[in-house]
Amino acid sequence: MNARNFGLRSSNMSRALVTAYQMKENGDNSKNQCKTALNDFAKHLKEDQGINDLKKVEKSHVLSYANELNNKFENDQISASSAQNYLSKVNVALENARLDRDCRVDGVREAGLPKRTGIATYDHSVDKESHETALSQVPDRLSVQLELQRELGLRFKESSLIDAKNTLDHAVKNGIIRVENGTKGGKLREFKVSSDKQLTALKNAAAIQCNDRSLIPSDMKWSQYQSQCYREIQQTNIKFHGERHNYANDRYEKISGVKSPVRSQEKHGKSHLQYIANEKNITLADAKILDHNTRLQISNELGHERVSITNNYLG
Incomplete structure (x- = not known):
């Protein structure tokens, strides 16, 4: 260098x-x-x-x-x-x-940072084909983490520190997914199991975890493992946060029955609310309530304290 x-x-x-x-x-x-x-x-x-x-x-x-x-x-x-x-x-x-640009990272395209308005204008989700390709390009351990991020909406750190075995056991017994490690301030969040794919992702992660306490190998420090994963993901054309974006947008459609602003290509605000009203054959006032309640549920599942943060995912 x-x-x-x-x-x-x-x-x-x-x-x-x-x-x-x-x-x-x-x-x-x-x-x-x-x-x-x-x-x-x-x-x-x-x-x-x-x-x-x-x-x-x-x-x-x-x-x-x-x-x-x-x-x-x-x-x-x-x-x-x-x-x-x-x-x-x-x-x-x-x-x-x-004296080179080898470490330069594009804020939106590569890093997935929010636009300056905080409102997404296009879908940052990792599409299914890119996801499947990435799974074949990275080691098995990181592959199961990508599945956890996509199916459970986990942050990268949460997918690294998760005790997949205990999380799976609790989800099977109670129908509730508990996210405890790597969260903001160590704050526990819980949400209902919403698909069999979530249990499959946890089962695959538990098999990789084996006797370790998390998906971080017992012989590696967090800093070492984090650096390794970011080097590995660079070999693909996806970024970690894109899996979480996919979770949010998929959940919006499943909960509300309509596409999010970025997927419907309707502008955030009144235009999208009118789209909801038309698609669901309801009033604009009811569309606003449906949109808010959907965003609130997604916000809770992602571990946010502000509903407005969903603007960065959904538009």
Whole structure:
């Protein structure tokens, strides 16, 4: 790797990133946000990825950080616009520090970050054909995680830390899926089993898990496993969050009986509500109630506290 001499090790990573960003002579109207974003990225590298040297940064680490920005947006910690701005600053800093674009990640296309409005204008779901192709390209362990993300709507971290054996046992006995590990603040969420595919996905994951406590091999640290998975998914044409998008949009149609805005290609708001009214032969007021209740259920199943976050999935 080619890199400028910015002092790229350990505690100097934040300073090196800021220096690299400023060397680009960016007319940044928010220097504080620049430092906040690059400090946040350096912290993610060190604490979540075990990286203490910018020379060791790979594209998979930037993708991992983008996923973290996605989680922060969904948890109402940052705005959609801030998520985009943070990743943009990381891209510029790394490009100037490395003198190449090998680690650059496109915010929407590659990372699946929300549009600045927070409202999706097209379907980010992984289609069935791409999903099946990806399953054949990745190792069995990651393959079952993709199935869990698609059928249960799990985040990548949740699909990694899940105790599939106990989750399957509870789902079979009680008809309830419990998501406990890797969730926001460790908060438990529960929702009803809605398809046999969910039980099949859990059964396959439990077989891979074997005697381990989760789907992370017992001989690997979380940071090591995370980096490995992001390298492996780069060999496909999908991204983890796209499986969760598919879950949300499939659930919208199953619960409401109509397609979501991004799948019906009806604009978010009144246009889509009128579409619902026409399809269901109900009043606009009833269409609004149906839409809200559907989004509320999906929000709960995805582990969100705001119904509005579904705009990023459904439009």
